[in-house]
Amino acid sequence: MPTELMWLSWSIALGLIHVLVGAAMGTWQRGLKWNVGNRDGISKPLTGMAARAERANRNFLETFAFFAAAALTVVLAHKSGASSALGAQVYFWARVAYLPIYLVGIPYLRTLVWAASLWGILQLVEALL
Numbered sequence: 001m002p003t004e005l006m007w008l009s010w011s012i013a014l015g016l017i018h019v020l021v022g023a024a025m026g027t028w029q030r031g032l033k034w035n036v037g038n039r040d041g042i043s044k045p046l047t048g049m050a051a052r053a054e055r056a057n058r059n060f061l062e063t064f065a066f067f068a069a070a071a072l073t074v075v076l077a078h079k080s081g082a083s084s085a086l087g088a089q090v091y092f093w094a095r096v097a098y099l100p101i102y103l104v105g106i107p108y109l110r111t112l113v114w115a116a117s118l119w120g121i122l123q124l125v126e127a128l129l
Contacts, residue, residue: 002080004071004124007088014095015064021099022057025050049103056102060095063117067091070124079127087123090116 027035029050030043046054067088074084094117101110 002075003085004074004080004088007085007092008068008071011064011067011092011095014092015060018053018057018060018099021103022050022053025053049105052102052105053099056099059102059114060098063091063095063114063121067117067121067124070121070128074124074127077128081127084124084127087120087127089120090123091120094120 023035026046029046029048034043045051071084071088074080094113098110098113098117101113
């Protein structure tokens with residue numbers, strides 16, 4: 001399996017972790033009744049770590065589509081190389097680091113880690129040019 005696809009597979013698993021962490025924290029704050037209910041009406045806004053988990057999940061989803069498209073295109077175009085493999089790896093590990101950094105609330109480090117994940121995506125895009 002090409003390296004880019006391996007990291008894409010791991011990123012899918014990581015995305016599921018983001019969803020589960022956000023759901024668990026939202027349930028912890030809003031209650032089990034809210035989670036198993038129909039969720040009609042306006043939900044109580046999340047605060048603190050639960051709100052950060054929700055935002056981290058949304059941010060992951062915003063970058064994941066670009067990463068997935070770039071990784072798949074690199075492999076389908078037979079443009080895989082050391083640079084694209086490194087980019088995929090950096091994207092994954094930056095996104096692994098992003099979740100706990102965001103949950104704890106370390107603003108400047110969070111931005112640096114996000115920038116590293118963007119750099120990983122750009123490495124994949126560069127391989128296509």
